[in-house]
Amino acid sequence: MDFSHALKERRARRRMSQLDLALRAGTTQRHLSFIESGRSTPGRNMVVRLAESLELPLRERNELLLAAGFAPAYPETSLEDPALAPVRAAIDHILDGHLPYPALVADRHGGLIAANAAFSLFTEGVDASLTGPGSNVYRMALHPEGLAPRIVNFAEWAMHIVPRVEPSLRAELESYIPPLEPDAGRLGFAVPLHLRTPYGELRLMTTVTTFATAVDVTLSEVKLEAFLPTDEQTAVILREYAEGK
Numbered sequence: 001m002d003f004s005h006a007l008k009e010r011r012a013r014r015r016m017s018q019l020d021l022a023l024r025a026g027t028t029q030r031h032l033s034f035i036e037s038g039r040s041t042p043g044r045n046m047v048v049r050l051a052e053s054l055e056l057p058l059r060e061r062n063e064l065l066l067a068a069g070f071a072p073a074y075p076e077t078s079l080e081d082p083a084l085a086p087v088r089a090a091i092d093h094i095l096d097g098h099l100p101y102p103a104l105v106a107d108r109h110g111g112l113i114a115a116n117a118a119f120s121l122f123t124e125g126v127d128a129s130l131t132g133p134g135s136n137v138y139r140m141a142l143h144p145e146g147l148a149p150r151i152v153n154f155a156e157w158a159m160h161i162v163p164r165v166e167p168s169l170r171a172e173l174e175s176y177i178p179p180l181e182p183d184a185g186r187l188g189f190a191v192p193l194h195l196r197t198p199y200g201e202l203r204l205m206t207t208v209t210t211f212a213t214a215v216d217v218t219l220s221e222v223k224l225e226a227f228l229p230t231d232e233q234t235a236v237i238l239r240e241y242a243e244g245k
Contacts, residue, residue, distance in 0.1 A: 100239045138161055
């Protein structure tokens with residue numbers, strides 16, 4: 001896809017008018033119209049400003065620069081690189097700090113990077129092929145040999161997960177999900193996870209945290225998902241489980 005089409009596609013996806021984007025990027029609607037029609041070739045700084053104004057993920061900003069004929073602006077560093085050692089240390093600190101509650105860190109595909117000790121309560125009884133570093137946390141959650149048989153509200157929870165998944169995996173995961181029966185009477189502030197364990201049923205909600213100010217592609221795509229109890233019984237079970245580890 002050439003630059004003009006790539007820019008129009010991303011602007012349309014965000015439902016932003018040419019005028020809105022032009023104002024954000026510090027240019028005129030006329031100039032932006034010329035860029036999108038291919039009548040004007042933007043410089044590198046303009047491409048960067050347009051990408052920032054569209055609030056594109058760093059990976060997409062690099063793709064837009066490449067489409068315009070420029071080198072990527074944002075590095076993509078392996079988490080194993082010594083330069084990211086402070087990041088790995090910070091991740092471990094956050095995971096340990098969330099104890100006794102489960103937490104995990106995954107990459108943009110859902111690949112498991114790390115998890116704290118409490119997360120082992122989730123993986124008890126899960127097929128070994130679905131667990132461990134590099135395994136896909138979305139597949140582990142929804143696969144029949146994963147968490148699925150122990151999730152009380154499986155269909156509801158699964159519909160919370162599927163929108164996050166890349167299209168290449170989505171079809172597989174959707175095949176595991178039974179139809180969700182409408183329940184017009186149920187309202188709530190968040191979709192809980194009701195999970196059966198040998199220690200009792202857990203009721204959990206989740207939060208997802210990212211490195212919001214990251215300027216490295218890899219770091220910007222890392223997500224930390226932390227589970228929190230929604231009732232005292234769940235909190236007690238998790239505390240006692242952690243004490244017994």
